[in-house]
Amino acid sequence: MDKDKIDKKDHILDVAEKIFSDLGFDGASTRMISSEAGVNMAMLNYYFGSKEGLFLAVFERKISSFQTLLQNIGNDDSKSSWDKLDTCIENYVDRIIVNNCFQKLIHREMSLNIRWGLTDKITEFLMVNVNEIKKIFDEGIKNGSFNSDIDTAMITATIFGTKNYIINTPNISSLMFGHDIRDEKYLEEDLKPRFKNYMKRLLRAYLLVEQHDNTTV
Amino acid sequence: MDKDKIDKKDHILDVAEKIFSDLGFDGASTRMISSEAGVNMAMLNYYFGSKEGLFLAVFERKISSFQTLLQNIGNDDSKSSWDKLDTCIENYVDRIIVNNCFQKLIHREMSLNIRWGLTDKITEFLMVNVNEIKKIFDEGIKNGSFNSDIDTAMITATIFGTKNYIINTPNISSLMFGHDIRDEKYLEEDLKPRFKNYMKRLLRAYLLVEQHDNTTV
DNA sequence: CAAAATTAATCAAACGATTGATTGAAATTG
DNA sequence: CAATTTCAATCAATCGTTTGATTAATTTTG
Secondary structure (H helix, E strand, O other): OHHHHHHHHHHHHHHHHHHHHHHHHHHOOHHHHHHHHOOOHHHHHHHHOOHHHHHHHHHHHHHHHHHOOOOOOOOOOOOOHHHHHHHHHHHHHHHHHOOHHHHHHHHHHHHHOOOHHHHHHHHHHHHHHHHHHHHHHHHHHHOOOOOOOOOHHHHHHHHHHHHHHHHHOHHHHHHHHOOOOOOHHHHHHHHHHHHHHHHHHHHHHHHOOOOOOOOOO | OHHHHHHHHHHHHHHHHHHHHHHHHHHOOHHHHHHHHOOOHHHHHHHHOOHHHHHHHHHHHHHHHHHOOOOOOOOOOOOOHHHHHHHHHHHHHHHHHOOHHHHHHHHHHHHHOOOHHHHHHHHHHHHHHHHHHHHHHHHHHHOOOOOOOOOHHHHHHHHHHHHHHHHHOHHHHHHHHOOOOOOHHHHHHHHHHHHHHHHHHHHHHHHOOOOOOOOOO
8 A cells, every 4th residue: 555655664664764873875875775675676766766866865854843843933022032943952952962863964974065955955944044043143132142253153063063062073072972872771871961051151241241230050 | 105095095095094985994995096096906915914004004193293292381480371371262263174084083972982993092192182182171170260160071072062063064064154164275274274263262251150150059 | 259469567687887895906105 | 226106997885776575465356
């Protein structure tokens, strides 16, 4: 039935996502993926056209599963700019840190920038987050919540860059934090709240420079 | 002569560095490298043993060319903690931004983490920078220059992560900054000073944040 | 309804191309 | 001349992809 077909495609995509994440596009072979998924090699091309088509399909499924989650925080008029910023960061961290394998895959592809159809898709995808943050900053400056001479592009790079650095170079960050950051428990119970706490404080410090007298949050 | 041999090896390493950086380890073929370098394919194995040996050689040459530059800032007693921090960031940005292809290569390898001998080397290499920063922070806290309850691991991740994000996702950051950040002129004349300026201000804001707010961890 | 025709799904096998590596002879060197 | 360097040719292995055949389900037909 149609149901089974979708399930099977989904299963292939599950396996492909894992292997692509672990080994990269070139490092992962179609044989590996098909045998791991328990399907015939020809099925990959039958369903997805090519290896790159399979790669794209992995991304599109993942991206569409994200896209629904993050909308409309910036449009909630009941929240202050600070609340919006906090909510945005909370959501972002919760979402991405559990998908850190895929997260690595995304940034390897962006860094390589040789499969253009893919990098364009990823760019479009990532810019949704960037623009959401930017909107909050712009609004916060306009209504006086944030200092007016902040570098919004740079601070945005800091938010995403700090998290990426921790996730994408686990060998380094494990040494820095004194724990294996690939340990699920440590990640969830210690690192995640620590990151949120740190980022909030960092943003408060930067966005309020030269007006420390007002700490009403 | 020995001189010529070294020159030739160096030329091969130049070409290999470029191609590995552009295409990744798997994406770069030994044929491509040898033909681009104008040498016979067998020479790569003759000189470097294997493809992975060539890859390692590229790293070792690059790393040793860095290592000499950054020592002993932390040991200069004539400088305040703030001066040390500024100098450290200046040096770091100057060094890395011009080598951003290689920089990308490093982080792709760290993210992949499948060639262990290599990631161990890179880890060791990157930790030199991390430890240097950490030393400055620790010292600055001890002598009262910096606030005592700062998260040194996180702020270190912010310093490196912010720069990495800008360099490693040029498609994104170009959109964020409104210019193609791969443009050498823009990078040198605008982005570099902008980054330094931003990072100094960010650090001042965070490291001096007033303590009377109740951000108890 | 039952037989025939069509379609979709799956498979083993093989395709040509490319991979990293190796060989043994030739050329170059000191 | 002996040692080192370079080369064309070749190696087995693996790559992504394609093929033609087979099965199972669906649709069409009489």
